[in-house]
Amino acid sequence: MKKITDIIFKLAHWYVDDQKNFWTRNFFCFFLFSLPFFILHLCTNDSFRNFLRNNSSDSIIANFFDKNFWVIYLIMAFISFMETKIHSLANYLDKKSIFSDVNIASFNLVWENLVDYKRTRFDTFLTSNSYNPNMSKEDIFYNITRPDQQFNTLAKLLYEYFHSQFNYDFKVRIIQIENKKNNAWLSAYPPNPATELNDLNDPKSSISYCIKRKKMTIIEDIAKEIKKESPHYHVTHNIIDEKGSLICIPCYCEKKKDYASVVTIWCEEKMFFKERERKRIQSFTDQIESRIKLEQNLSILAE
């Protein structure tokens, strides 16, 4: 039953999301809407029935149309009805989605606070004793940019946003990648991650998988994932403690021509991040990725 509802949900989302697609808009919608009317027209058309009788030896199809007119009519009416229902179901699901329009819009508070943090750093530097006009440009650049601290602030703000807005426990981790391996922590909030970086280099880990796929990875239910034959999750703790859901966001670096970091957000609630909400989740993660890329470039410049 769950599989059937999943298929209906996916179909509904695909149908609504793909309304912007050229072929869906111009061909599929036209076909779907016109199909019931076209078949009803054929059912009620005498010349079509005569054509079937003349061209079909046993007239089974013609008789079927004659005898089952009302059945066909009801099926067609049902298809038309379902089409409108699928549309409203998708709209309903979007409103019920955890990542609602309101949540997506209110996410800008994270960026507002991040800019405010940057302003505070500038203010503090300019007004403190550490600043003097004869300082080298490198020192000034290092003091005002501090990408290491920006990573810390970003991790904290992401944690605060998700925790405050959704009332679950979250963990935000930002990891540096070098030669497709986890090289160093860039930040973690809450601090003190229990996982060893080497464990995350396991080919089975979600991070390795997301770098390999070169796109965001969603683990809907970790407990379910680790039971799979080839899971995309490396168990580092007691297997019973492994629960919740996870997303891994790979961040590409133009200078290095490779993925230079990965952001992971873990939620204690299973199915918090859902594959069928990928597009909505992407609206959050695209902004995170963009910010991380900026800090990556500042880190390279600071070196």
Place this chain on the structure above:
Amino acid sequence: MKKNIIDGIAFDIKTKVPVADSITLDFFNQIDNTFRKKLKKRTALYQEIFAKK
């Protein structure tokens, strides 16, 4: 939390995670007090805006 300074960046010795400096920590404290309130207000505002549409 034990700290170790490498090239101006403070790391936690055990976990090797960069540690927040004093400006960042002040900011964190400020966030703890205000972020939730701000987010509540902002969410209510967007709910109102989206409800009108």
